[in-house]
Amino acid sequence: MDILSILGIILALGSIVVGQHLEGGHLSSILQLTAFIIVAGGTLGAVMLQFPMPVFMKALKSISMVFVNPHVDSKGLIAQLVELSNLSRKQGLLALEGKIKTLEDPLLKKGLQMVVDGTEPPKIREILEVEVEMFEEEFANAGKVFDGFGGYAPTVGIIGAVLGLIHVMENLADPSKLGGGIAVAFVATVYGVGLANLFFLPMGGKIKMKVKELVTARAMTIEGLVSLAQGENPRMIEEKLSGYLPESERSVPE
Known part of the structure; x- marks a missing residue:
């Protein structure tokens, strides 16, 4: 959480x-219900007009990322890759085939299968990097949806304010109706600016930051698999992959 x-x-x-x-x-x-309907409905409609259905639905599903931290066990992943490297050096690449079914990470499973099949390291990197790029692009578009919400909401709030003032001007002869129109005008602006800057834009920013963490883990996986296919020393693989960890999580040499 x-x-x-x-x-x-x-x-x-x-x-x-x-x-x-x-x-x-x-x-x-x-x-003010009227102001909320104007801002929420207008903003939602504008965003739905801008983005295709798959991108819009992906953005809605990504809201959970704002409140739940992605599970990324980078140290465990490094240990797993080093273990596979040790097994490969002792028993050969074919010994890794039995480990494929035990893996839960789809990217790691697919990459290890290519290693066992004897795919050239550059080709392994090329294929897996395309997958990671598509993953990042998918969530980047989801983040753009929230940027869209944040961009349209203040403008729609201004529209609500103008509509409220029009209502005021139409009822200048009836002072009892002036208060409601003025209230809608100002509250609509508050809703538009508030929703954009307190919710939509921060949510989009947080989703993008958490996706970067997931992309970094995938980049580390690719680097480990390529190193494994090249037959690099397990100790060197561990040192290389440790560079992907935050400085606070790196082991300090004695």
Whole structure:
């Protein structure tokens, strides 16, 4: 669970509510259904118009990444690749075939099968890098969906404000209807700017950062498989792959 995301949402909303209260305002004054419908519906419609269905649905599925940290056991992956390298040096590449069925990572399983089949290391790298590039591109497009939400929401909020002012101008002769129109005008702007800068843009940014972590793990997997196919020393493979780890996780030489 990504506690920082949850705390961020609580702090963002809490600051607005507390600030409104300290100014003597009421929560009901910023809860305007009409303004919300204009901003939420208009923004959603614009984003749906911009992106194709697969990209849009992928973005919705990626929301879970904002609140759940991806499971990336980089040290365990390095240990697994080193173990495979040791087995290969002792018993040959064909000894790795029995290990393929025990692997859970699809990329590692596919790459190891190519190693066992005797595929040239450059070809292994080429094939697997295409998969990783497509994976990264898929999530990059999902992040762009949230950038789209963040870009359209303030503009739609301005549209809501203009609509509210039009309503005010149409009812200048009836003072009882002026308050509602003015409220919609200002609250729509608050909704548009608030949703964009407190939710949509930060969510897109966090998804992109977490995808980079997953891509780094896949790049490490490819490097390990290529090194394995080249018959490099297990110790050298471990040293090379350790370079992908954050500095805080690297073992310090004694």
